[in-house]
Amino acid sequence: xxxxxxxxxxxxxxxxxxxxxxxxxxxxxxxxxxxxxxxxxxxxxxxxxxxxxxxxxxxxxxxxxxxxxxxxxxxxxxxxxxxxxxxxxxxxxxxxxxxxxxxxxxxxxxxxxxxxxxxxxxxxxxxxxxxxxxxxxxxxxxxxxxxxxxxxxxxxxxxxxxxxxxxxxxxxxxxxxxxxxxxxxxxxxxxxxxxxxxxxxxxxxxxxxxxxxxxxxxxxxxxxxxxxxxxxxxxxxxxxxxxxxxxxxxxxxxxxxxxxxxxxxxxxxxxxxxxxxxxxxxxxxxxxxxxxxxxxxxxxxxxxxxxxxxxxxxxxxxxxxxxxxxxxxxxxxxxxxxxxxxxxxxxxxxxxxxxxxxxxxxxxxxxxxxxxxxxxxxxxxxxxxxxxxxxxxxxxxxxxxxxxxxxxxxxxxxxxxxxxxxxxxxxxxxxxxxxxxxxxxxxxxxxxxxxxxxxxxxxxxx
Ligand code: BGC
Numbered sequence: 200x201x202x203x204x205x206x207x208x209x210x211x212x213x214x215x216x217x218x219x220x221x222x223x224x225x226x227x228x229x230x231x232x233x234x235x236x237x238x239x240x241x242x243x244x245x246x247x248x249x250x251x252x253x254x255x256x257x258x259x260x261x262x263x264x265x266x267x268x269x270x271x272x273x274x275x276x277x278x279x280x281x282x283x284x285x286x287x288x289x290x291x292x293x294x295x296x297x298x299x300x301x302x303x304x305x306x307x308x309x310x311x312x313x314x315x316x317x318x319x320x321x322x323x324x325x326x327x328x329x330x331x332x333x334x335x336x337x338x339x340x341x342x343x344x345x346x347x348x349x350x351x352x353x354x355x356x357x358x359x360x361x362x363x364x365x366x367x368x369x370x371x372x373x374x375x376x377x378x379x380x381x382x383x384x385x386x387x388x389x390x391x392x393x394x395x396x397x398x399x400x401x402x403x404x405x406x407x408x409x410x411x412x413x414x415x416x417x418x419x420x421x422x423x424x425x426x427x428x429x430x431x432x433x434x435x436x437x438x439x440x441x442x443x444x445x446x447x448x449x450x451x452x453x454x455x456x457x458x459x460x461x462x463x464x465x466x467x468x469x470x471x472x473x474x475x476x477x478x479x480x481x482x483x484x485x486x487x488x489x490x491x492x493x494x495x496x497x498x499x500x501x502x503x504x505x506x507x508x509x510x511x512x513x514x515x516x517x518x519x520x521x522x523x524x525x526x527x528x529x530x531x532x533x534x535x536x537x538x539x540x541x542x543x544x545x546x547x548x549x550x551x552x553x554x555x556x557x558x559x560x561x562x563x564x565x566x567x568x569x570x571x572x573x574x575x576x577x578x579x580x581x582x583x584x585x586x587x588x589x590x591x592x593x594x595x596x597x598x599x600x601x602x603x604x605x606x607x608x609x610x611x612x613x614x615x616x617x618x619x620x621x622x623x624x625x626x627x628x629x630x631x632x633x634x635x636x637x638x639x640x641x642x643x644x645x646x647x648x649x650x651x652x653x654x655x656x657x658x659x660x661x
Contacts, residue, residue, distance in 0.1 A: 220346070250306065282333065297316065325590050345571060356499065363493050454589040515568050522561060
């Protein structure tokens, strides 16, 4: 992109960009925290309210239902009210939801406040990365997409840590309440930051955009940058009809498909239910199963770092194949461990190690790569719409899995449930082989040209 070249000529990055990106990425941390915290809290909510499997799934899934609604509305909100104001309102929702869920006296009100938090997550999961990508120069943009995933995994590990520390006192209310802390930091931080210059230009607020750009990039080339933004904005936003035009369909299919497989292969049965799974395996103490879960969170963060390091070196598809193979095998082992009655301590260990291997394999593959692919393969004109569609699909499939996991376990048994996810993982590998392009080293423009040429998307890398 012409705009990108100009900006990339600036060699040193203003520290302000890093501060801005970090503050906005707190939204990713909240995404991770508020989705992860339920894994520990649910054990104590279950003890206190004696939930049925259906009610338990309701409590776990409430956030996801909210996120689905939030993600669907996010594109329109961020365009209408601006990125900054949208993130500020979501920070407020995060804080209100955290305190409300912490004080809730009934299961229904827990569910209500968790839906509110979910709406914030859904809006933030689209708007925060968008804002970060709009304020960051191109040489940092790629890494920042994966940085968001890293912040999600950090949020999950922090939530597990909080769950672990508070497990002894069974304080599920504090587990929820602590989510208000990063929310308030996000709120105050965003108040101090500038609006996205790109959005300001799109609103014809050129003076404000100039002011924001000067502060964010510290650059003297501000007028030139504004012209570039204006030029790129001349590529008018495509309509929803254009999102479904035949030449875009392969990308649409690939993006929604990879989100489908990211969720349907069971990641969040582990993220949300890990302690429950460890208790299935016969680990009786809540505290020990939450400790093992903390290990899961740490492995997730570390392997996401490994993925960020490898993603531009060995490419997306090799990582996908390695990761999916690891996931399928570990799910197979997990099913096997559960197929034997009354797990001995060595089988309990196999179950715990299988969960760790599964999470490691996910973290180097479908975790970051699904989000990366949807940021790479759509033509500029419809990128916003198509990305919010794929994001909403991610939350919809997430909801589907979380809302059905315990029921599937009841119907198919534990081995059957994990073997089902293993089979779906094999299908995911076939899907990636057939439909996902190797985008490593390609500019976004060349991907768009390839799509236009009508050649199969998969042929991009060859
Ligand atoms: C997924 C989340 C998941 C997280 C785990 C993300 O890429 O979208 O559903 O909880 O990874 O690290």
